[in-house]
Amino acid sequence: MANVPHTAAWFDLSSPDAPRARAFYGGLFGWPVHVLDGSGTYALVGDDGAGQPTGGIGQAGPDAPYTGFAVYFRVDDLDAALERAVELGGARRLEPHPVPGGDRLAVFTDPDGNAVGLLGR
Template sequence: MTPPEHPHRPAWFDISTPDAARARRFYQDLFGWPSNVLDDTYALVGDADGRPAGGIGQAGPDSPYVGFVAYFPVDDVDAALARAEQLGGTRVLAPVDTPVSRIAVFTDPDGNHVGLISR
């Protein structure tokens, strides 16, 4: 499912929280992350060179999850999600296209949120 050119480490992360502004301030103060606020609901955060490494989003009442999710790179989000479900995972966020990638989120058999991403 994951070819050798894909490292087995996260490619992206999201922090979904009921108070995104507070979370942005916290992580900026803790790690010095620069923040690029896209709108009232989402901000890109990254390293000193300005490349985004993840995002902090505003969780609303219909948000599929709250908390930290690491996204792992795969060639085909839909196929990887189907495989995760076959292995006992549960779909949390159906595959969706973003401006730069395709993502999905599932919980593993222990309830941990895991993201999938393809570019």
């Protein structure tokens, strides 16, 4: 299979009831789910034996930039990709901010209102 640029790198589910969503998707797909803190607001999803989570499930608060699933795509230049999304009719929802590992992430909605994430430098 050829290397496809800008493939999905992460998924995030923002739910008004994160514990319910974690139980549902963990039960449906057998996903290992690891809550990060005592508040239960965010959990990593993935095989902790491999040390590489593949996504997360978090609590959507009243100021959440989106609810539902967002898929994050890896890009070389996050700022340029976010600007290009806006030029093509998208709207910024979550401004770029740092994440562990040296990358940054941002979220926009496409012209249909779907939340799409970008992950890069």
